[in-house]
Amino acid sequence: MMTSEYQIRNTESFQTKDGSSLPSDDNKWVHTDEPVPTGNYWDRHLTHQLRVLLHTEPLLRLLRRDEHRSPELEHYSSLSLALKLLDLIIENTGLEREIDNDKAVNALLPLLEAMDHSAGIDPNIERHKQMARRVLEALCNDEKGRRPFEITYTDFDQGHALERVLVVRLLEERYHINGSIILRLSNEATNLLLHALMFDIEDAQAATEAIIQSQLARGRIHEALSSARLALLQSQILRDKIERILINTQRDLSRVDWKNEVPCILTESLEHIQSRCTVEASIVTAAWERREALPPGSNEMRLLAAIISLVEDCSQCHTELHQRLIGARQVFLNEQERQSFALRPRADLPHLLSDVLEPLFQMKRVDAQKALEAIFPYCLNAQTPHAFSLTQYISRQLQPRREPRPETVPIVQREQIDEGSEKLHYTAEAYNRALTYLRALEEPTRLADLLQLAIDTHESQQTLEIIILSVLRHFDPHDVSVPLLDVEKIDEEQFSIEGFSGNNVLLSNKETSNERR
């Protein structure tokens, strides 16, 4: 049986009757606690391919959403709009004026209008903008507070099936050098769109070079020139990183981890340079071919010459870096000899970056939280506890109102913001957190289970209260204008968790339950 034909029926472990031998078609699977030797059936490259495929999941999720949209928006294809948007960002990456939210929305308007015409619906600019924003929000994962998408998949490790979570980001907002906020594709998204399965999907330089190749192929020479500049910048960043390591080594050997970290960086950099040299050569060849097809002295020809020059600079940068990398170990050995008698700092003084911050980052979240709770008092001054004084309170209440003296205080023009007349008890952030849980319901879930999940994720008391109150409100469907949930009391089961108690009602997502019906 071929690897890809073998079906894993369950995420639990299985073993054949005859132990380690491969299963024949007649064999029945016997469930045991012993791990299956998955090395025979599951290669690591399958996990790699699975991960690459799963990067498309957030995009495909858009397709599924189309089915649940309101009637006036259901003729729009979110996936097409999303691809146009991603393509537009790639085209403009590295340019002086990159794509921001408004430009992204405006760029989708012609497509939306075309979709209206084809569906026989009158175009409406407000509706177009609404739809374009929805697509943008979906790509940024606004629903989950712009966190990355989390995709669960099954992997196999030492005979055990494990559920793992792949974290994927498609679009992110970044600060441009001019201070504005612009949209950028993540490295994964760029490679996914332009190279898919061929390259290391998280490689920044590969992403940029893919952009140059794509822009050259489309004849977008201006854009390719800007991207080539970006590629050169990334090469220089890599060179600077190696230079920094060597300078730090020369300054103070103890600040650089030559035992584990630096040898890995050097090896990876060497591999990176070798692969980049091949790609750079292919970009130069493509640019030369394009140049030969152009009339002599044209503007495009000049731009192509600039691209060739930039990519050759990249190549030169990599050649220099290669030489530095080859000589790096000798620098270390020389410095080790030179600094062996240097004055050392007091042994009890920690290096805050490598001895404190980095270990904290590497700790499990729960351990880091515990440590940081203990660390917090050492980061702040002594805090004077607030003691209530009745005397002070009464005198403050009784003191006459101070005369306003507008001439002494500059009047700052305040920005007006919309706010309801009611003062909210719960913060907007807590509301959003609670809504995230309610919206994420895919299967019917008991209230107690949902609450336990929120408690396990260390949600604040406010969030827990809002979840309970929302469920209460949804219990009467007429009490909510846009219901999110169906709340049903299916039996007399009670629950009591963290001070909350009552009927353990069944919650189901409104959209999903409608679909089931």
Next chain:
Amino acid sequence: MSDDNELYIAGRLIQWALRPHARPTAESEYRELLDRYLEQLQFRDAVRAIASGLGLQVIDANLLGVVLVPTEDSIFAAKSSDYRPAANAEERLIDGLIQVAIIATIYPRAHDLEEDSAIARPPITVEDVEETLRNICDRLEDASRGLPDTVANDRATGLYEAWRVYREKASAKTTDNARVSPATTRRAIERSLEFLQQQGCFTHSSHGSREEYRPTWRYQVMIQEWSATHIYNIVRSQLDSSSI
């Protein structure tokens, strides 16, 4: 002078030392009491004894002022919930990491902690702290590339690395009113620095669009003489207990 009066003025000096923005040069009473503290051994012992009873320790005193720090479990010790009461566990984690990153940005090398605390350290910006944090995140992300993704169950129970929490939080976000979004790491850093400024740990200055925060002498003394080693010990003991 009676003993009662001695104790009273010792209490007054502690009160001045607890005021984050009080300076001996600007307050004559503070200056006089400080001179007395520096010159009279008996008065110094009285101040230290009262401070100790309150859960405070005098770690430095010179013409710039008295620096008090809270001992463990002191009522004067700040808690993360004091800083942001409505924060959830994830936000508290990020706030804590930012506080440590601020210190690490000011003292990037071990021997920086050895320098004279009267020499003002260079100012830092929100971007500097963000860079400190993102650099470590990027490095750890690079190191984790090729390793298996987090197991779903571990993710639900918080058994995944802290850097992923920070990495997954957006650095920038567009808002309708062009303000800085509160849900970004940059805003969280800005908030921490503003809070430290209110506590008298930093001074703030603007140079065009560059907003700079400079540590005060009091903060430098606290970190160099007290906090850095304690923070390191906490991390060590947490690592030891996690590895058991």
